[in-house]
Amino acid sequence: MISADMTVSVWTGAAERLWGYSADQALHSPAKGLLVSGAPEISRVFAGSPWSGRVRIHRRDGHEATADLQVTPLDADGGAGWLVWGPNMFGRPGLDPAAVNALFHHSPVSLVVWDRELRCTWFNDSVHHQDIYSSQPELGGYVTDVIRARHPECLERAMARVLSDGVPLLGYELWPTEARAPDRYYRVALIRLDEPDGRPVGVCSAAVQAGTGQQVGGLRLLNEAKSRIGTDLDPLVTSQRLAETAVPQLADYVTIDLVEAVPLDKEPLRRLRSTDASIPGFYRAGAASIHDDLRESLWARGTPVYVPPASPFTAVLRNRRSYFEPVLDATPGTWLDNDPDRAQVIRQTGMHSLMIVPLQARGAMLGISVFVRSENPVPFSRADLALAEELAARAALIIDNALRYTRERTAALAIQRALMPHHLSGGSAVELATRYLPADTYACVGGDWFDVIQLSDSRVALVVGDVVGHGINAAVTMGRLRATTRAFSKLELPPAELLRFMDELAVDIARDRCDDGTSAPSAFAATCLYGVYDPKSQRCTMASAGHPPPAIIFPDGSVDFAGVAPGAPIGLGLGFFESTDVELPGSSVIALYSDGLIEMEHDVDRGLQRLRAALAGPISSLDDLCTSVVDTLAPDGPVDDDIALLLARTHPAAG
Template sequence: MSTAEGAPAGRPHGTSGTAVEREGTAAAVIDADGSVVGWTQGAHRLLGYAAEEVLGRPFANLLVPAGAAGRSGSAQLRHRSGHQLEVRLRISRLSARDGARRWLAAIDAHPAPRRQHESERLSLLSEASTRIGTTLDVMHTGQELADYVVPRLADYATVDLAESASLGEEPLARLGTNAGRIPVFRRAGVASIHEGIPESLWERGEPVFVPPSSPFTQVLTSGESYLEPALGTALDSWLQSDPQRAQVIGATSMHTVMMVPIQARGTVLGIAVFARTDNPAPFEQDDLVLAEELVDRAALSLDNAHRYTREHTAALALQRNLLPRRLSGGPALEVCSRYLPADMDHGVGGDWYDVIQLPGGRVALVIGDVVGHGIHAAASMGSLRTALRTLADMDLPPAELLTRLDHTVARLAQADTDSLTNSPSAACSILGATCLYVVYDPATRLLDIAAAGHPPPVVVTPAGEAAVQQIPSGVPIGLGLGLFEPAQLEIPVGSLIALYTDGLVESPAEDIESGMRRLAAVLAHPRLPLEELCAMAVDAQRTHSPTDDVTLLLARTRSSRGTGTFMPARRTTPSGK
């Protein structure tokens, strides 16, 4: 308990060591003149006044006149923030060795206000669960937390993520130092009651620099929250080495601050900072408890978003490394491609494409889509592309190649399934995939085509006649059925061949057939450069947010004579059947 007479060494804010103090009861010691000579931490938490604000002053200054009192047997005290608090006041005589007369005023908050406070706290936490973490985007989640606590709890709030919490960007450790400061955080969220956020030195997405010795780094390394009820008293300590922050704190009248670590699964992801400027009430222990609960709820969403972002980034990097970096159709074809990964809410898929040189100047065009999203889909895509290239080196007809690919994948999947008996953590390599395999022969101007459950190609003649080709659709790769039928199409010189995945032609507003017709109409400009046609086709589908990867492969023939007619080819019988 703090007293006007000072406290013994090693016992801050306490002189008596009584049970009252140890239990955290709100209480004041009053002398014969009615002045406050003792003030507990419990009283500080309940009424908001620090000991130095009440010691030596009349206790009556805290009392609301009796005419404004509430129920019988209760009293009303003035809270530091200005509102009135209904309490039960119990006065008892204290015995003192010096014979001086003193009284103990024990202050008990009424159960009803406590229940109301608890109800409001639970309501705030319940609403937070629906307002924070609405997406799997780290930056968006950080901003949701900052927006929610302003002005409900704070006048200004920031959410800064540690360098270990990858945002899919360059690691902060590679950003270097600035004026001897260490880049520890990146700002993910910031909010203020003031327009323009004058309290913030950094915008969202920017690295936040802090002194090596400060409450920020202390919270980050210890995982413990930090409460500074009166920020002005700290201006002579850590803020001396941070003049920029000190200047902003003074200019915005920032007077109280809380710093709460954002932790999940034993890892500190970052730090949330809460401050008050216009609200005169200092932060108290109850405010810190509420802030910690809000941050804990947000931390789970941030951790999920962080883990998803990390996996999404890794899957995207893996897929891009597995896809061909340079395409060449040789003297037979001019080729161009586009690949756009799905948005953050759906993740990287398993799209792939390839252009393969074959004997006799022929060229194979390949496009496919592995079922699923994320790391597994990207890795499966790489395995499937490698297997297909190996079979392409055998110069098999398209239908036979898909049959052998189907059997190979089915055997691998069965082997993985069998391994689950001995290793439950094992996973099937490929759960299923679609594929379209087209071989162009410049000598005959023939396209040999086979599909494994994949959308058919679009062919545009030099005259601008665009059509979705009607070919046997087949079944997806991985079922082991081997039901693939060949087809042939003779095309004229300068024809355009378009292979694509369903992400380009599917949308919530139209079925896939309508999307394919729309794509054909967009490509019906045979004289345009392939790069321009690719851009037009992709831009045409951006009226909706893609739920799957978007992949397009265009090829224009460079061969000689011919007219275009479609003719079914005889079915290729797989070897061994």
Template sequence: MGSSPEEARDQSVSFDDIVTAVLDDRGTVRHWSRAAADLLAYTAEEVCGSPVTDLLADPADGRCEDRHRPTGIPSAGRALLRHRSGRPVEVAFRAVPTEDASHNVVLAVPARSVTAGGQDTALVRALFAQNQIEIGVHGLDLRTLRTNLIRKTPGRPALLGGRLREMLSPQDAEEAESALRRVLATGVPLIGWVQRGRAPQVADRQWSLSAFRLEDPPGRPTGVATLLTPLTAKERDRHHLYLLHQASVRVGRTLDVLRTAEDLAEFLVPALGDVTWVELADAVFDGDEPPKLTGAGLWYLRRAALATATGCVPDALLQPGMTVPPMPDPAPPILHRLRRGETVLASGPEAREQLGPELASLFVPDRGHSVLYSPLFARGLVLGVVVVWRTEQPEPFVDEDRELLAEIASRAALSVDNARRYTREHRAAVALQQRLLPRTTTDTAAVEAAGSYVPAGGGAGIGGDWFDVIPLSSLRVALVVGDVVGHGLHAAATMGRLRTAVQTLADLELAPDELLTHVDDLVQKLADEADPAQRDVVGATCLYAVYDPVTSRCAVASAGHPPPVLVRPDATAEVIDVVPGPPLGVGGMPFEVTSLCLEPGSVLALYTDGLVTSGEQDGPVQASRLADRLAALCDRSGSASLEVIGQALLSEATHVPSRDDVALLLARTKALADGSTNAWEFPDDPAVVPRARKAVTAQLAEWNLEQLTFTTELIVSELVTNAIRHAGGPITLRLIRDNVLICEVSDPSNTQPRLRRARWADEGGRGLYLVAQLTTRWGSRYSHNGKTIWTEQPLVPSV
């Protein structure tokens, strides 16, 4: 066995790699450990009792003697052993004699382990000897177990037992320790994280932090090692590019002016300073262009955002939302340079001197020793200013920091201006859409109604959804909900045209299916007028319902629209089975009318598909859930207004901003009291006119409306006479009393009556003129059985 004591000196070996054997004074193996059996694949029974030289790959090596060991067993060295498979296994060994020198305990390890252990030791020794790398070994609680800072900073307080926060700036310490805990938990190393050092322990301003987990042989974490290396000029440039990239990613993610300013302030702390604020011109918040900045005095700025490294906003500073007070006159030099578009670097005392004692308390934070001012200049407009202070970081700003802030502010200004322009356009679009929509609440003799509209994206977008409540003749009312395809101004403009068309056609007293047919023709014309590339996206859906409080009947027709939901007075709900026709603009298909009877106090819900297609389930399932939820709200709210119920329903359905806008119309039905109507039928005979007048006079007396007798008799005489003369019989006369007195005369003719001016020599033609003068409203409507002429009079005659 060869001897090489120099090679075996100072070698680090793991105890798990050591094999043992016991030899007598003649070199015979007496004991053989399990680790030795694993190393050479020979069992103890096979080895014990045999000379150790039988295990050598080259038996000649066994004749080498150590002059200090007459037994021929050297005290230390290397040997080439033979594995059962025949391959050689090199080991490094040390022989230790027993007290009576009759036996030797041989400790051996594979030579590769000795070499690797020596290299590991040399590497660790070299790392801890470096002057430009700060090494730290931290335990599971992140307390420092070993560091080379002690050797390099004599006279300083010992860092052993301390935390990493003592080596880093306060604003980075929590984040850094969180990152180290992630390294301990996951084993994923942290590479090249830029941090700011804190004097006096660390001399340079910026350092790169790397960390990796330490493990024991079974793989259990025992701690974490950290390496802090100073940034070179090239690395600082790379870090500045990284900050510019991060600024472009984090600033300008939204088209909200205030949120953009807040993102900018939150990014600059702690990336560049300790206290940051952004001030914008008042006009920018409303989407308008800021005024020109000339002279001192008012700057028309308002503080939009303020961020600090500690998260606490000092009370002495100007708070977010507050207006910037007038500047001193003459204007400070810093102000002049900002107006010229320069980014200004100044010291704390310099800023205090230029602002004066009163303004300094609002604009200079405690311990503020260095400051950067940069204008937010974009497209020829000074939108505001961004200010960065250093209070905790001891290093003052340098020109590289000024150039960096100038570049960040330049890019951020474009984001602020984009948000400003979007605010202006969006405000105009929303104003247009709001003008196109009706009042949110309506109360008529037929229904009490409340409508709601929620734009797409929680208010960020506009669309073509609309609702409407249209009063019709004889106290009837039309309920309308529609949804134009697409979003934006085009959809809002199309919605306005369709709503106007529906109102106009509703005044013609058309049946729901006939009305939708006419609107369908209009949508087809709009598609023909549109650009060829946009024709496929011109379309709409619509639901049109007419409710009559006299009969409590409701007629509904749908053009590809979701069915309405009905909640009865007993809080039971159902989705009305309406036969859906094709969407508007398809053409060639008829629409069907569904008729149903509604009890007084029933709630009818009309809505657009944005309310029932926001989840993963399909429309019918969502509509059923909507019915259940609406029933629960109506039952729980009792006498609560429909507006409150609608807001609760929409807040639950749109708690996450929807990609589609939502319109909701809730209508609670009413019915006329018993005895509020009366009707008579007369044959086609001029002699029935006095009978009609007499019947009306008696009914008005029963209702205590004798003051209306004279005018009502004249109206009935003219209408009944015209019906007998031009239409034939039978003739139906009906009176309806509510907040107005309604008189209806129906005949089987479809001839349209018209008002004309009679000449002085004409014997007729003045009847409808008299009717128009004696009533507040009058008109005609058609049905399958003919037409009806109706009039309205106030219950109290005008003097």
């Protein structure tokens, strides 16, 4: 065995026969002196990955010899040293009992040799100083009987895999079930032992104490939390990911309980029934366990969680400080006397260690996170509590952002639905069908709208618009622009002139909102298309303020886009728009839409061609066509922007 400082630390009888040096002569000597000059570079042989090959060695008698050796690091980077072995060191098929018996007895690294049935055939003295082994390991003992670590069956499967495929397993981590020091863990290398003909005869396991696992495991857990938590603006999803991240690395069972209803359409907690012994304290937002059936949980996700009025749960909520009970006392006379159902679950599942950590962000208490150990026999430590508090602090900010976002989106949707038209009529001039789909939870509600306004002489105005931006401000702006459009339409203005007045009004409104009195037209920027259809002339006069062109489905089924000059968006103050007349034979269909329908792939030209194809073909009904267009262009629904679609089939005037 070669130590980390590149000197010989263990010298066996087999090594003595190969090199000719006694243990006294070889121990603590530089390992480089064992190889002939010109042999593979020492840095290549003793690196952080397994190496095997034929080398030229220096023998004590002054001669050189050839040896086929395998060099395996005892941890992932070679920091614990290297194991040097090979068929030359035994001289005949199988394991040399004398050589094995002399192997590593004075090494700080514990070494155990297992046969093909994973039964112990030899171990060195170091196993008595490492608490991952039984106090009295026996030769012939099966691996799960000799190893006293968490989840020994996982080690059993790993050893069987190494025995099967011959690929060494490095850096395997084992945590003792009864550690002599809190959070101690070991790194293990598993190496297959082969006969000269390549037939496996066993597995060698080398274990070295790696120090405190909390630091390494804690950093790994925090990194995992950073990558998993915060990728979604749904409070339930974020809470569930926090719970799943902490299991089983930190706890066997984790719950995330929030103080307000999630999602927001649930009954407020204060309205739920309470008793002297139980009150609705939280809503369960997340739960994870080492058991798939969540046998520890009394409450399902999304349901209210009832707790005693005087309990650690309410105390954490009130005091905003963590509750730490490393050895959970479930005997009579504790707070569990007032919570018999929870006490029964604790006894049935073997819960023995408890941490309750507050979820707070920006001065607000959002809820609590509960960490429990049951099958893991090691009680929580103060380091575990610090790690849980760090996880909870990170998650609380994300949950708070998600809650704020959910509230704003709910409010924006409510405003938008209130301001959108609930009943549209085209009179005798046009037949109508519409669709409106708000963006999903990954984006915020926009300011898309459409409208149909009846004018004099059976004419009808068709409008579609899109406010720049998202959220409540966009929804409110949409409502103001829709009201403005309706008001100006009553003046019977040509479309281009109506858009010019809307542009001026938007600039005035934006200027009034600025404290310094300067113009900020971009605050109210919006695109809009306004058209007036006259059934007598079968002509539609249109003007556009930066909006995508309307599509026309002609009676023969052909589809084309109206050549309407786009103009500048409303609110920029440019004030120049141009009207365009489009001849529409009877039963033509005008399709007005917002850009969310054609920008699903962020390619407008491709989106327009896809829209043309979706509108082509026989039309059974306008409503069916609406459904077909949306399903074709946005099969999974809108993601980044709202979708508005208005179809109007023209009818010429009678007589």
